[in-house]
Amino acid sequence: MQEKLYAAVDLGGTKIYAVLAENCGRILSSVRYDTQLDQGPEGILEQMAISVREVLAQAGAGSDRLSAVGVCLAGFFDWQRRVLIHSPNIPGLDQIRMEERLSEKLRVPVLAENDANAAAIGEARCGAAAGSQDVLYITVSTGIGAGLVLGGQIYRGTRGFAGEAGHMVVKPDGFLCGCGRRGCLETVASGTAIARAANEVLQSGKATLLRELSRQQGGTVNTATVFRAARDGDKPAQEIISAAIYYLGIALVNLVNMLNPEIVVIGGGVSAAGEDLFVPLEKAIQNFAIPPAAASVTLKQAILGVEAGVTGMLCLLTEAERIREG
């Protein structure tokens, strides 16, 4: 008998990433497309269906072997009513019944999940937090999001909106956030915030390594540029990084105090900074969290990278299958 196949699709604001896997977890094929936001909700649904057909074709597998499809995406997915309430990155999908619609196209069950939740369960099952029951996963990228695995299962909250770590207020008198409030964690510690602070330094005319690095990169700076300049001793860059880490540290300390997780996993583009980020964050937790909670937590860098979401969806699909089969 041939192994059952599962597809997982990570729908992002810029890319659609799809994989096909056997139920033992081995990845058979994958595709990556640019998300065609201009095609509207129908076009995006069709693009997702095409991505699944494409990974099947690449693996030389008939669609009859496909057991189920998992989809993860950034947004407020109401897990009780099974409706996507709103996706900030993919306009036009509001109120859509993603699972139902994609299931009609592909003729298999479809399971949807918030992308940070999917990444969290991916890291908790077969990533940096493998074997842990109580996991706080935080992704620091353009924005900041979180997923909670508590008692070994995704904790979604009453409707599915848990994990909005990016909108924890850490600097009440700070910058205005996209959400309309001031001082959200995202406004001071995301990749966007770091890049904005770097551009402000550049525009101020201050002496900084960032100027030369930016020139080499065609006039742009990103988080990696700022970490690099900071490592090379550039004061303005060091101040930017210190500020971001300071506020990220406060958020982590507060969550460690509140949730007493076994492990905190940080993923997303900014986590690529490695020990320049993790050493000071570890210090913040150890110095400022309540001692018994600090003593029982480990801080780790995510290891699944862009595979985190699809890995999590594959885990959820095979677990759901196991439950169905009893």
Next chain:
Amino acid sequence: MQEKLYAAVDLGGTKIYAVLAENCGRILSSVRYDTQLDQGPEGILEQMAISVREVLAQAGAGSDRLSAVGVCLAGFFDWQRRVLIHSPNIPGLDQIRMEERLSEKLRVPVLAENDANAAAIGEARCGAAAGSQDVLYITVSTGIGAGLVLGGQIYRGTRGFAGEAGHMVVKPDGFLCGCGRRGCLETVASGTAIARAANEVLQSGKATLLRELSRQQGGTVNTATVFRAARDGDKPAQEIISAAIYYLGIALVNLVNMLNPEIVVIGGGVSAAGEDLFVPLEKAIQNFAIPPAAASVTLKQAILGVEAGVTGMLCLLTEAERIREG
């Protein structure tokens, strides 16, 4: 056949409160003693045993009818290793095996729990949050603590130290906290913080209603005094209350964003302020939490008062019994 009996003991830094109940929940008797901290750990354990014997005697019940005893107390109770790591209010109990020791004295199983967890499950089972699955319980009193009921069960964290809401940092440049850090929620929004701010106003010589109210109360002010003066239009008192509510609001908004609870229940002495506290807190959540999370949460005043802890312990004991009996 006679009903089984359960006793629950709430061990506080100032009072020991014990009740006896039938397994249907009906309270048969109760006692309240001053906690004799000067008697050391052995004396306190003996006092707890005496309180249980006393509620049995009051109810005219033999000790053979007692099925189990629940104990809740403020402190870091390691729920995996079943050891009290540290209790800030009851010195001398560190590293004690409360359940084992009390069980030796009373010859029945003893179950221990952190007091905020016990109160949270009490409110979630038969209090303000009855019927809710995802409950954030916060007690605002001398200090600030929290208990989480997630998916219908107490969430304790990996070791049992979850719920340290009082040490969430909300004002990084603020007052020094008992925990050694600055700007913990407790330092700006607890009953202690409100009373301290009131005393500062009195010492400053400012014109304030607090002076007259304090005189009427023999030279003391407490949270109720400050709320009363604020209600009567006293500016300094209003500023104190606004500041406390502002920071409590930030903490609630952050937790609502992170946990998407169905209900937030606030208990503890400060919650007695009623709508003077709840109306502005409700406004903070609705204005500042992420809209889908704000739309799915209800804010309520706790209703079990000083009975919350023992009620929770009685719930846990009967549920544990039901599990044992299958």
